[in-house]
Amino acid sequence: MMQQIYPVTPHSYAYELNKDFHFSAAHYIPQDQAGKCQQMHGHTYFTNITVVGDxxxxxxxxxxxxxxxxxxHKRFDHGVINHDSAFSDEQAIDFPTTEVVSRKIYEIIQDYLDGLQNKPKCIQVYLRExxxxxxxxxxxxxxxx
Structure with a gap:
């Protein structure tokens, strides 16, 4: 079982849900400045998603x-993140860096939440590479x- 303390995001919602899980995936950063990260390599990512609502x-x-x-997990586990349609080898804003992967996870989660009647919100994605x-x-x- 994962035991981790995450930074707290202050909010005034009645409920806060946190989900921990991990996924294993490969990626590369398609820029010379990325050094060794320019080569395909893998990580076991650990993530925590914080969802709130009233x-x-x-x-x-x-x-x-x-x-x-x-x-x-179903989208990224045991895959190459660069091959996912959410990422690009052409625009830095869409390279699969830890920063960008955490933002894309937020976008995927929030897109799903926007379709729910009770309208919960994702307020934090913690991604350990x-x-x-x-x-x-x-x-x-x-x-x-």
Missing amino acids: ELDETGFLVNFKQIKDLI TPTSYCIYRPRGEKST
């Missing part, structure tokens, strides 16, 4: 834990206090 759905969930995991390196993505403009 209303539960008809089953009593803010959002189903399994659905949050499946959105990311190695034991010593991680990134946090927090969308701007969310209800925070």
